[in-house]
């Protein structure tokens with residue numbers, strides 16, 4: 072029997088060591104979604120921010136940051 076060891080079995084959110092870093096859409100900084108207190112929802116997506124100023128910038132014009140293209 073040859074099982075190839077991969078890390079695919081720990082990709083779910085119940086993996087304790089995995090920290091999912093979300094990108095602050097305003098300044099581009101990585102934000103830990105578990106500890107982030109600043110977030111906004113836009114069209115069903117949640118955005119996380121490193122600072123209140125980033126959040127207020129986003130809230131003023133969410134389409135600019137929520138839809139980079």
Ligand SMILES: [Zn+2]
Pocket residue numbers: 095097098099100120121122125
């Ligand atoms: Zn920021």
